[in-house]
Amino acid sequence: SLRNTLLGRLNGDDISLETVVGADENTFRNISSIQIVACGTSYHAGLVGRYWLEELTGIATNVEIASEYRYRKAVVRDNSLFITISQSGETADTLASLRLAKEQNYSKTLSICNVNGSSLVRESDFTLFTKAGAEIGVASTKAFTTQLLSLLILALIIGKQNGSISAEKNHEIIEAIRKLPSLAEEFLSCDKLIATLSEQFSGKRHCLFLGRGVMFPIALEGALKLKEISYIHAEGYAAGELKHGPIALIDKEMPVVVVAPDNSLMDKLISNVEEVRARGAQLYIFKSGNTVIKSDGQTNMLSLPDCPEILQPILFTIPLQLLSYHCAVINGTDVDQPRNLAKSVTV
Ligand code: F1P
16 A cells, blocks of 8 residues: 555655645645644544654644534634545545635645545545555554655655755655555564464453654554454553553553654653553563663563664554454454444544
8 A cells, every 4th residue: 555655656856746636836835834634543644744744844733633623713824734634535523624624714725535536535625645545444554554654745745845855854755765665564574473462462451552752643543443443442642641640550460562663762762661660561562673671571572673763653553553453353353344433434
């Protein structure tokens, strides 16, 4: 799917203009702020997108769940861009938010969507198609990773148009993106190890996921996937937030999955891990590169391939999705059609 998202879109260090349907080389030149609105997994993609958009475009970006945005009286600056993210393009709250945004002062609307001809696509000024192919399961998986890649591409497009990204940085990210499909295959090859790890989740009722920085929304998504398909109650937390309450939940029965790629926030994350370890939790650390975390009897370490930092949110999603899948299989739930969930929530 990631290969498909890129197909025909990268041209040297340029991204083909047709990538955003309806846009030209000036569309994003004077954007003053960005509002992203989405539901569920698509909302988590938006939370990751904010890091990239702010870093690469310098434009203040806000992200909100559609079911709340639509009931808020948002203050909208001139030249603001409104982005919806949706696999189906038919999610009722997201569509209602788009319709509201058009009555507000937004100068442009853009949908990041998987389904051509859907309501969101028809009613937005511009569209970036994720090209994930049809999602078989109800819970979004490849829709999520392709939404992330689409947001990174969008950040590059806007950053180039408003002159906030250097040619060097642009080149470095494009080169990383080119390697993404083969890196994703490497990450997928951890499947057997994760299947073995997931046996330890048998009989568990609760689980925590921790991340920092851009990996915080990935922890949220890891928890959502586990809830949706295996029915294990799971919550994602920013690791630094633990001591403000959730640490009370930790005892030796509580599995804690730590999303720990090698990056600049590693030292901070390690000190949070030590706080959790001291309370006896069962730790599952998904790490890469030089991340050095003490190993002991209560710690399970999963070493993942090295990858460029900018791609870590996309690639570290893969082992988390696999973990949910294997837990669901062990729990005997219907992975493709979880109870109470609908593929598109149109009411
Ligand atoms: C949003 C969403 C999905 C979730 C489930 C219910 O859908 O919350 O993320 O997996 O399918 O709907 P969409 O707006 O991305 O189509």
